[in-house]
Amino acid sequence: MNRRGAVRTLLYIAGGTLVLPACFRQSGAPSIALQKLSVSEAEEQLLAELAETLFPTTDTPGGKELLLHLFVLKMVDDCHGPEDQRAFSDGLSAFIQWSHGKLGHSFTLAAPNEQVALVEAIQTRADDDIAKFYAMFKQRAIQGYLNSQYVMTNLVKYELIPGRYNGYFPVEKD
Template identity: 55%
Template sequence: MNRRTALRRLLYIAGGTLLLPACYRQSGKATIEMTHLVIDEEQENLLAELVETIIPSSDTPGGKELLLHLFVLKMVDDCHSPEDQEAFTAGLSTFSTYSRELMGQDFIKLEVDKRIAFLESLKEIENEEVKRFYGITRRRTIQGFTNSKYVMTDLKKYELVPGRYNGYFKMT
Protein backbone atom coordinates (compact mmCIF):
# COMPACT_ATOMS: atom_id res chain seq x y z
CA MET A 1 0.00 0.00 0.00
CA ASN A 2 1.41 3.35 -0.92
CA ARG A 3 1.06 6.62 0.91
CA ARG A 4 -1.46 8.22 -1.50
CA THR A 5 -4.04 5.47 -1.19
CA ALA A 6 -3.64 5.42 2.57
CA LEU A 7 -4.23 9.19 2.78
CA ARG A 8 -7.19 8.97 0.41
CA ARG A 9 -8.82 6.24 2.51
CA LEU A 10 -8.14 8.20 5.68
CA LEU A 11 -9.84 11.27 4.19
CA TYR A 12 -12.84 9.17 3.09
CA ILE A 13 -13.22 7.80 6.60
CA ALA A 14 -12.85 11.24 8.20
CA GLY A 15 -15.36 12.81 5.80
CA GLY A 16 -17.81 9.97 6.35
CA THR A 17 -17.66 10.33 10.11
CA LEU A 18 -18.34 14.06 9.79
CA LEU A 19 -21.26 13.69 7.38
CA LEU A 20 -22.91 10.58 8.81
CA PRO A 21 -24.64 12.23 11.80
CA ALA A 22 -26.24 14.78 9.48
CA CYS A 23 -27.90 11.96 7.51
CA TYR A 24 -29.86 10.64 10.48
CA ARG A 25 -32.81 12.61 11.79
CA GLN A 26 -33.20 12.68 15.53
CA SER A 27 -36.50 11.08 16.38
CA GLY A 28 -38.97 13.16 18.31
CA LYS A 29 -37.98 16.55 16.92
CA ALA A 30 -39.70 18.64 14.28
CA THR A 31 -38.26 18.84 10.79
CA ILE A 32 -37.75 22.60 10.77
CA GLU A 33 -36.36 24.82 13.47
CA MET A 34 -38.87 27.14 15.11
CA THR A 35 -38.40 29.91 17.64
CA HIS A 36 -41.79 30.16 19.34
CA LEU A 37 -43.58 26.85 18.75
CA VAL A 38 -42.67 23.56 20.37
CA ILE A 39 -43.84 20.74 18.12
CA ASP A 40 -42.72 17.13 18.22
CA GLU A 41 -42.52 14.66 15.36
CA GLU A 42 -45.88 13.03 16.08
CA GLN A 43 -47.68 16.38 16.01
CA GLU A 44 -45.92 17.30 12.78
CA ASN A 45 -47.08 14.03 11.20
CA LEU A 46 -50.63 14.74 12.37
CA LEU A 47 -50.47 18.20 10.80
CA ALA A 48 -49.12 16.67 7.57
CA GLU A 49 -52.07 14.28 7.39
CA LEU A 50 -54.50 17.11 8.11
CA VAL A 51 -52.99 19.21 5.33
CA GLU A 52 -53.17 16.23 2.98
CA THR A 53 -56.86 15.83 3.84
CA ILE A 54 -57.55 19.50 3.13
CA ILE A 55 -55.71 19.42 -0.22
CA PRO A 56 -55.55 15.78 -1.37
CA SER A 57 -53.25 14.62 -4.11
CA SER A 58 -54.83 13.71 -7.43
CA ASP A 59 -53.50 14.74 -10.81
CA THR A 60 -52.12 17.76 -8.90
CA PRO A 61 -49.72 17.36 -5.97
CA GLY A 62 -51.31 17.29 -2.55
CA GLY A 63 -50.53 19.13 0.65
CA LYS A 64 -48.02 16.62 1.93
CA GLU A 65 -46.15 16.50 -1.37
CA LEU A 66 -45.90 20.30 -1.45
CA LEU A 67 -44.75 20.31 2.22
CA LEU A 68 -47.58 22.64 3.21
CA HIS A 69 -47.49 21.46 6.83
CA LEU A 70 -44.03 23.01 7.12
CA PHE A 71 -45.38 26.21 5.57
CA VAL A 72 -48.20 26.26 8.14
CA LEU A 73 -45.76 25.74 11.01
CA LYS A 74 -43.38 28.43 9.78
CA MET A 75 -46.17 30.96 9.19
CA VAL A 76 -47.68 30.37 12.63
CA ASP A 77 -44.24 30.57 14.21
CA ASP A 78 -43.21 33.77 12.43
CA CYS A 79 -46.36 35.74 11.64
CA HIS A 80 -48.95 35.04 14.32
CA SER A 81 -49.34 36.61 17.73
CA PRO A 82 -48.27 34.73 20.86
CA GLU A 83 -51.94 34.15 21.70
CA ASP A 84 -52.52 32.52 18.31
CA GLN A 85 -49.38 30.42 18.73
CA GLU A 86 -50.56 29.15 22.12
CA ALA A 87 -54.01 28.46 20.73
CA PHE A 88 -52.45 26.61 17.79
CA THR A 89 -50.33 24.29 19.96
CA ALA A 90 -53.19 23.70 22.41
CA GLY A 91 -55.57 23.05 19.54
CA LEU A 92 -53.12 20.65 17.91
CA SER A 93 -52.98 18.46 21.02
CA THR A 94 -56.74 18.79 21.61
CA PHE A 95 -57.42 17.94 17.95
CA SER A 96 -55.94 14.48 18.29
CA THR A 97 -57.77 13.73 21.55
CA TYR A 98 -61.03 15.07 20.10
CA SER A 99 -60.59 12.80 17.08
CA ARG A 100 -60.11 9.82 19.40
CA GLU A 101 -63.24 10.70 21.36
CA LEU A 102 -65.50 11.35 18.37
CA MET A 103 -64.30 8.80 15.82
CA GLY A 104 -62.74 6.17 18.07
CA GLN A 105 -59.32 6.35 16.36
CA ASP A 106 -56.49 8.75 15.87
CA PHE A 107 -56.89 11.11 12.92
CA ILE A 108 -53.84 9.59 11.22
CA LYS A 109 -55.37 6.09 11.28
CA LEU A 110 -58.75 7.15 9.88
CA GLU A 111 -59.72 6.45 6.29
CA VAL A 112 -60.06 9.38 3.91
CA ASP A 113 -63.87 9.52 3.89
CA LYS A 114 -63.99 9.39 7.70
CA ARG A 115 -61.39 12.15 7.88
CA ILE A 116 -63.52 14.36 5.65
CA ALA A 117 -66.61 13.60 7.72
CA PHE A 118 -64.69 14.46 10.89
CA LEU A 119 -63.49 17.78 9.45
CA GLU A 120 -67.04 18.64 8.36
CA SER A 121 -68.28 17.89 11.88
CA LEU A 122 -65.85 20.47 13.30
CA LYS A 123 -68.22 23.26 12.24
CA GLU A 124 -70.78 22.34 14.91
CA ILE A 125 -68.50 21.73 17.90
CA GLU A 126 -68.23 23.98 20.94
CA ASN A 127 -64.50 23.46 21.52
CA GLU A 128 -62.92 26.81 20.62
CA GLU A 129 -59.33 25.50 20.70
CA VAL A 130 -60.00 22.94 17.98
CA LYS A 131 -62.02 25.42 15.90
CA ARG A 132 -59.28 28.05 16.10
CA PHE A 133 -56.55 25.52 15.32
CA TYR A 134 -58.45 24.17 12.32
CA GLY A 135 -59.23 27.67 11.06
CA ILE A 136 -55.57 28.75 11.21
CA THR A 137 -54.41 25.51 9.61
CA ARG A 138 -56.98 25.64 6.83
CA ARG A 139 -56.29 29.29 6.00
CA ARG A 140 -52.51 28.86 5.93
CA THR A 141 -52.79 25.63 3.92
CA ILE A 142 -54.82 27.33 1.22
CA GLN A 143 -52.43 30.29 1.25
CA GLY A 144 -49.44 27.97 0.93
CA PHE A 145 -51.04 26.06 -1.94
CA THR A 146 -51.95 29.16 -3.92
CA ASN A 147 -48.45 30.59 -3.41
CA SER A 148 -46.60 27.34 -4.13
CA LYS A 149 -44.24 26.94 -7.02
CA TYR A 150 -46.53 24.36 -8.62
CA VAL A 151 -49.53 26.70 -8.76
CA MET A 152 -47.54 29.75 -9.79
CA THR A 153 -45.66 28.03 -12.60
CA ASP A 154 -47.91 25.22 -13.84
CA LEU A 155 -51.49 26.28 -13.17
CA LYS A 156 -51.44 30.05 -13.65
CA LYS A 157 -50.52 31.32 -17.08
CA TYR A 158 -49.27 34.84 -16.59
CA GLU A 159 -49.65 37.44 -19.31
CA LEU A 160 -48.11 40.87 -19.26
CA VAL A 161 -50.34 43.86 -18.57
CA PRO A 162 -51.71 44.87 -21.96
CA GLY A 163 -52.43 41.27 -22.86
CA ARG A 164 -52.29 39.89 -26.35
CA TYR A 165 -53.56 41.75 -29.38
CA ASN A 166 -56.61 40.34 -31.11
CA GLY A 167 -57.12 42.01 -34.48
CA TYR A 168 -60.36 40.15 -35.14
CA PHE A 169 -62.17 41.30 -32.00
CA LYS A 170 -65.70 42.45 -32.91
CA MET A 171 -66.75 45.89 -31.72
CA THR A 172 -70.50 46.15 -31.18
Protein backbone atom coordinates in the same frame (compact mmCIF):
# COMPACT_ATOMS: atom_id res chain seq x y z
CA MET B 1 -7.98 -13.93 1.93
CA ASN B 2 -6.32 -10.94 0.34
CA ARG B 3 -5.63 -7.71 2.15
CA ARG B 4 -7.76 -5.50 -0.13
CA GLY B 5 -10.84 -7.62 0.42
CA ALA B 6 -10.32 -7.54 4.18
CA VAL B 7 -9.92 -3.75 4.22
CA ARG B 8 -13.00 -3.31 2.01
CA THR B 9 -15.07 -5.53 4.31
CA LEU B 10 -13.81 -3.65 7.36
CA LEU B 11 -14.82 -0.32 5.77
CA TYR B 12 -18.30 -1.67 4.97
CA ILE B 13 -18.75 -2.78 8.56
CA ALA B 14 -17.50 0.54 9.94
CA GLY B 15 -19.77 2.53 7.61
CA GLY B 16 -22.74 0.36 8.52
CA THR B 17 -22.19 0.88 12.23
CA LEU B 18 -22.17 4.65 11.69
CA VAL B 19 -25.27 4.75 9.49
CA LEU B 20 -27.44 2.06 11.11
CA PRO B 21 -28.33 3.90 14.35
CA ALA B 22 -29.57 6.89 12.36
CA CYS B 23 -32.04 4.64 10.54
CA PHE B 24 -33.80 3.50 13.72
CA ARG B 25 -33.74 6.73 15.70
CA GLN B 26 -36.66 9.09 15.79
CA SER B 27 -35.59 12.61 16.55
CA GLY B 28 -38.92 13.83 17.89
CA ALA B 29 -38.18 17.27 16.46
CA PRO B 30 -39.96 18.91 13.53
CA SER B 31 -38.39 19.09 10.07
CA ILE B 32 -38.01 22.85 10.11
CA ALA B 33 -36.58 25.23 12.66
CA LEU B 34 -39.29 27.07 14.55
CA GLN B 35 -38.54 29.91 16.92
CA LYS B 36 -41.77 30.41 18.85
CA LEU B 37 -43.79 27.23 18.32
CA SER B 38 -42.90 23.87 19.74
CA VAL B 39 -44.18 20.99 17.64
CA SER B 40 -43.18 17.35 17.95
CA GLU B 41 -42.56 15.00 15.07
CA ALA B 42 -45.86 13.19 15.71
CA GLU B 43 -47.76 16.49 15.65
CA GLU B 44 -46.04 17.41 12.40
CA GLN B 45 -47.16 14.10 10.87
CA LEU B 46 -50.70 14.78 12.05
CA LEU B 47 -50.61 18.20 10.39
CA ALA B 48 -49.33 16.55 7.20
CA GLU B 49 -52.30 14.17 7.25
CA LEU B 50 -54.66 17.08 7.87
CA ALA B 51 -53.18 18.93 4.87
CA GLU B 52 -53.59 15.78 2.78
CA THR B 53 -57.23 15.60 3.88
CA LEU B 54 -57.82 19.18 2.76
CA PHE B 55 -55.89 18.75 -0.51
CA PRO B 56 -55.92 15.06 -1.48
CA THR B 57 -53.60 13.74 -4.15
CA THR B 58 -55.40 13.32 -7.46
CA ASP B 59 -53.93 14.18 -10.84
CA THR B 60 -52.42 17.16 -9.01
CA PRO B 61 -50.06 16.92 -6.01
CA GLY B 62 -51.66 16.75 -2.60
CA GLY B 63 -51.02 18.60 0.63
CA LYS B 64 -48.30 16.23 1.82
CA GLU B 65 -46.38 16.37 -1.43
CA LEU B 66 -46.53 20.17 -1.50
CA LEU B 67 -45.42 20.29 2.18
CA LEU B 68 -48.31 22.52 3.14
CA HIS B 69 -48.03 21.57 6.80
CA LEU B 70 -44.51 23.02 6.92
CA PHE B 71 -45.75 26.20 5.25
CA VAL B 72 -48.51 26.51 7.85
CA LEU B 73 -46.08 25.97 10.72
CA LYS B 74 -43.63 28.54 9.37
CA MET B 75 -46.35 31.11 8.74
CA VAL B 76 -47.88 30.68 12.20
CA ASP B 77 -44.41 30.87 13.75
CA ASP B 78 -43.32 33.97 11.83
CA CYS B 79 -46.46 35.95 11.00
CA HIS B 80 -48.92 35.42 13.85
CA GLY B 81 -48.90 37.05 17.23
CA PRO B 82 -48.36 35.25 20.54
CA GLU B 83 -52.11 34.91 21.16
CA ASP B 84 -52.67 33.20 17.80
CA GLN B 85 -49.63 30.96 18.31
CA ARG B 86 -50.93 29.92 21.72
CA ALA B 87 -54.40 29.31 20.23
CA PHE B 88 -52.81 27.22 17.46
CA SER B 89 -50.84 25.09 19.96
CA ASP B 90 -53.79 24.69 22.33
CA GLY B 91 -56.11 23.86 19.44
CA LEU B 92 -53.67 21.30 18.08
CA SER B 93 -53.48 19.58 21.47
CA ALA B 94 -57.26 19.68 21.82
CA PHE B 95 -57.66 18.32 18.28
CA ILE B 96 -55.36 15.40 19.04
CA GLN B 97 -57.35 14.48 22.15
CA TRP B 98 -60.73 15.03 20.48
CA SER B 99 -59.84 13.01 17.38
CA HIS B 100 -58.45 10.18 19.52
CA GLY B 101 -61.69 10.15 21.52
CA LYS B 102 -63.85 10.17 18.37
CA LEU B 103 -61.85 7.60 16.38
CA GLY B 104 -60.38 5.47 19.15
CA HIS B 105 -56.94 5.88 17.60
CA SER B 106 -54.73 8.57 16.13
CA PHE B 107 -55.87 10.78 13.25
CA THR B 108 -52.84 9.63 11.23
CA LEU B 109 -53.95 5.99 11.47
CA ALA B 110 -57.52 6.69 10.35
CA ALA B 111 -58.85 5.81 6.93
CA PRO B 112 -59.28 8.73 4.51
CA ASN B 113 -63.07 8.64 4.78
CA GLU B 114 -62.84 8.80 8.59
CA GLN B 115 -60.47 11.77 8.32
CA VAL B 116 -62.86 13.59 5.99
CA ALA B 117 -65.80 12.92 8.33
CA LEU B 118 -63.81 14.25 11.28
CA VAL B 119 -62.82 17.41 9.39
CA GLU B 120 -66.47 17.96 8.43
CA ALA B 121 -67.41 17.58 12.10
CA ILE B 122 -64.91 20.31 13.01
CA GLN B 123 -66.62 22.75 10.66
CA THR B 124 -69.89 22.39 12.56
CA ARG B 125 -68.29 23.04 15.97
CA ALA B 126 -68.79 26.26 17.88
CA ASP B 127 -66.09 28.83 18.45
CA ASP B 128 -63.63 26.82 20.58
CA ASP B 129 -59.92 25.97 20.48
CA ILE B 130 -60.30 23.28 17.83
CA ALA B 131 -62.36 25.51 15.55
CA LYS B 132 -59.83 28.35 15.86
CA PHE B 133 -56.95 25.97 15.18
CA TYR B 134 -58.68 24.49 12.16
CA ALA B 135 -59.65 27.88 10.74
CA MET B 136 -56.06 29.10 11.05
CA PHE B 137 -54.66 25.88 9.57
CA LYS B 138 -57.14 25.88 6.68
CA GLN B 139 -56.52 29.55 5.84
CA ARG B 140 -52.74 29.10 5.75
CA ALA B 141 -52.97 25.77 3.89
CA ILE B 142 -55.08 27.36 1.16
CA GLN B 143 -52.62 30.23 0.95
CA GLY B 144 -49.73 27.76 0.71
CA TYR B 145 -51.48 25.75 -1.99
CA LEU B 146 -52.31 28.78 -4.12
CA ASN B 147 -48.76 30.10 -3.78
CA SER B 148 -47.04 26.75 -4.31
CA GLN B 149 -44.63 26.28 -7.17
CA TYR B 150 -46.87 23.67 -8.78
CA VAL B 151 -49.92 25.95 -8.91
CA MET B 152 -47.98 29.03 -9.95
CA THR B 153 -46.17 27.26 -12.80
CA ASN B 154 -48.71 24.73 -14.03
CA LEU B 155 -52.18 26.06 -13.27
CA VAL B 156 -51.90 29.85 -13.34
CA LYS B 157 -50.95 31.44 -16.63
CA TYR B 158 -48.99 34.57 -15.84
CA GLU B 159 -49.20 37.62 -18.08
CA LEU B 160 -47.21 40.77 -17.58
CA ILE B 161 -49.18 43.88 -16.78
CA PRO B 162 -51.07 45.40 -18.64
CA GLY B 163 -51.70 42.09 -20.38
CA ARG B 164 -51.51 41.15 -24.01
CA TYR B 165 -52.18 43.66 -26.74
CA ASN B 166 -55.28 43.11 -28.83
CA GLY B 167 -55.15 45.35 -31.88
CA TYR B 168 -58.58 44.20 -33.05
CA PHE B 169 -60.47 45.06 -29.88
CA PRO B 170 -63.70 46.82 -30.89
CA VAL B 171 -63.91 50.38 -29.63
CA GLU B 172 -67.31 51.97 -29.38
CA LYS B 173 -68.00 55.67 -29.60
CA ASP B 174 -70.06 57.23 -26.86
